[in-house]
Ligand SMILES: NC(=O)C1=CN([C@@H]2O[C@H](COP(=O)(O)OP(=O)(O)OC[C@H]3O[C@@H](n4cnc5c(N)ncnc54)[C@H](O)[C@@H]3O)[C@@H](O)[C@H]2O)C=CC1
């Protein structure tokens with residue numbers, strides 16, 4: 300993963316949903332468990348993580364930082380200020396690369412809370428990282444070296460797709476499309492399952508059909524030489540069944556709804572940034 304024979308030591312601060320999705324995916328793709336440590340305040344959670352993933356866990360965030368080349372900050376945005384202030388001294392002493400996955404917190408604010416002059420990468424991942432099918436947007440501040448960019452890109456490529464953005468504001472767009480995006484597709488799957496039940500299928504059968512169709516459509520869209528619009532046209536026979544369904548979606552303004560939902564998501568990220576960086 301880097302030029303030295305030793306893998307980079309990665310400390311995850313806050314071993315919740317997103318951190319476990321990333322380190323779980325890294326482990327599945329062969330990253331050595333000995334090089335990963337995760338912190339949690341709950342003993343039960345620490346035991347569960349060590350048992351399930353075979354990585355080291357700690358209660359003490361400072362001890363984790365003191366041994367790390369890369370520190371991944373993975374607590375809720377609202378907890379980040381206190382966490383950064385508590386890590387400041389250790390971080391300034393060791394100067395690891397900082398990677399934040401928090402929605403809506405800009406690199407300069409994090410850097411400031413951590414004492415300044417640090418290499419900071421803002422990452423917006425998503426939970427399908429857990430199954431190696433994640434999508435992450437990355438933004439690096441000016442202090443991040445090429446080697447550090449490459450290391451983080453490699454780590455996240457091991458759990459899915461990586462897209463660099465050149466402007467930090469573009470991270471809000473990544474949040475609206477892929478960070479929060481899995482929830483939109485899950486919502487559509489839930490609706491499709493409920494509709495199947497309404498039309499007379501059993502819940503189990505409706506769920507299996509809805510999930511396999513979502514999977515099949517995504518796989519086909521990724522693998523095909525045709526774009527999604529052309530693939531949709533190929534399902535839609537003139538005067539056939541699909542046409543009626545698509546007409547219904549269009550009349551209800553699906554594209555507009557998606558536009559408004561993603562705008563609202565990006566705006567919430569900006570709002571979080573204003574609230575939390577005060
Ligand atoms: N869940 C998602 O789909 C995504 C989440 N994110 C970001 O990831 C971050 C974490 O979100 P989730 O994993 O969903 O939340 P979570 O609540 O599952 O995980 C956060 C964890 O941090 C722990 N924690 C809080 N303060 C701590 C401290 N001082 N020291 C050690 N541990 C501490 C909590 O106990 C919890 O286990 C957030 O900033 C969020 O914006 C980013 C992309 C996607």
Ligand SMILES: O=C(O)[C@@H]1CCC=N1
Nearest residue numbers: 401402474478479480
């Ligand atoms: O809902 C949230 O705030 C986080 C960030 C992106 C996905 N989950």
